[in-house]
Amino acid sequence: MTTDIKEIMTRLKSHRLWIETIGEQGKKLGIDEIDLRNVDLSQYPLDQAYITACIFDGMELNHKDFSSSLLSSSTFISTNLEEADFCKSTVSYADFTNANLKAARLADSECIETVFVQADLSxxxxxxxxxxxxxxxxxxxxNADVRLATFERVLLKGAKLTGLRGLEEAFIKSINIGTPEEPDILVGEEAIEWLQEFI
Structure with a gap:
């Protein structure tokens, strides 16, 4: 799907107005399969939006607000997202490979089959x-805070877990310390004990 930058800017302005007027004016952003790498997003809020299967790879999006947005299947490969806010967002099937997510907020977010390979979640x-x-x-x-977070069948091979906080309050159902092809699944208490060794 090709959508020119001018049209995207119009939609972004409309979304900003929609947020500023609490839905009285403008229109909620809904875009799918758009490459946003050449779009200057600095002046536009991206919270409460539908942004599916879009490309944000390699962009500078530090402090960006994506809260309460649907971001399924979008890619953020090698993107700078320091202190970005993904609170209450859906980032299932998204790809954050090698992304900088230092001090980002993913509280209450949904991450089903999301990829964080080599991502910095400090x-x-x-x-x-x-x-x-x-x-x-x-x-x-x-030093990531995982209180009340649910972990099920997550892949953790090679992950650096130093200073992980709130593990005793997290719901660790199962972890995979092997690979997708050759899983090595630890369940419940066994999984927690394995994690505690690295903290």
């Missing part, structure tokens, strides 16, 4: 988030 707020079959291989979790 100091992130992952409180009450849902991680199901999420790929965290070689990700950095230094």
């Amino acid at each position: 100091n992130t707020n992952l409180v009450a988030a849902l991680f199901d079959e999420t790929d965290f291989r070689n990700a950095i979790f230094k």
